[in-house]
Amino acid sequence: MLFKVEMTVRLPATMPAAEADALKKTEREVAQGLMRDGTWRHLWRVAGRYANVSIFDVDSVEQLHQLLSGLPLFPYMDVEVVPLCRHPSSIRDDDR
Numbered sequence: 001m002l003f004k005v006e007m008t009v010r011l012p013a014t015m016p017a018a019e020a021d022a023l024k025k026t027e028r029e030v031a032q033g034l035m036r037d038g039t040w041r042h043l044w045r046v047a048g049r050y051a052n053v054s055i056f057d058v059d060s061v062e063q064l065h066q067l068l069s070g071l072p073l074f075p076y077m078d079v080e081v082v083p084l085c086r087h088p089s090s091i092r093d094d095d096r
């Protein structure tokens with residue numbers, strides 16, 4: 001099942017830089033692990049914002065929720081999830 005997920009990160013201005021850097025480093029490691037195993041298919045920066053648009057390939061909504069809520073930056077994110085299905089006009093065979 002494919003989902004478009006938009007994550008907007010809002011770290012508190014009062015968070016010490018070292019704590020923010022550590023969270024971002026751990027987040028990157030988790031994200032790259034999920035990208036390597038194919039679960040986090042795409043990760044794009046939204047230009048001009050501390051936000052991303054991602055495509056996840058998961059087995060269930062529960063798996064997606066578990067994954068998103070386990071991200072190190074999750075407590076500081078606004079997350080919007082949109083379910084996707086194949087477009088009948090698509091000529092790609094990697095979008096199902």
Ligand SMILES: O=C(O)C[C@H]1C=CC(=O)O1
Nearest residue numbers: 009027028031050051052
């Ligand atoms: O930077 C972000 O958009 C937040 C988050 C998503 C992946 C990652 O490494 O950090």
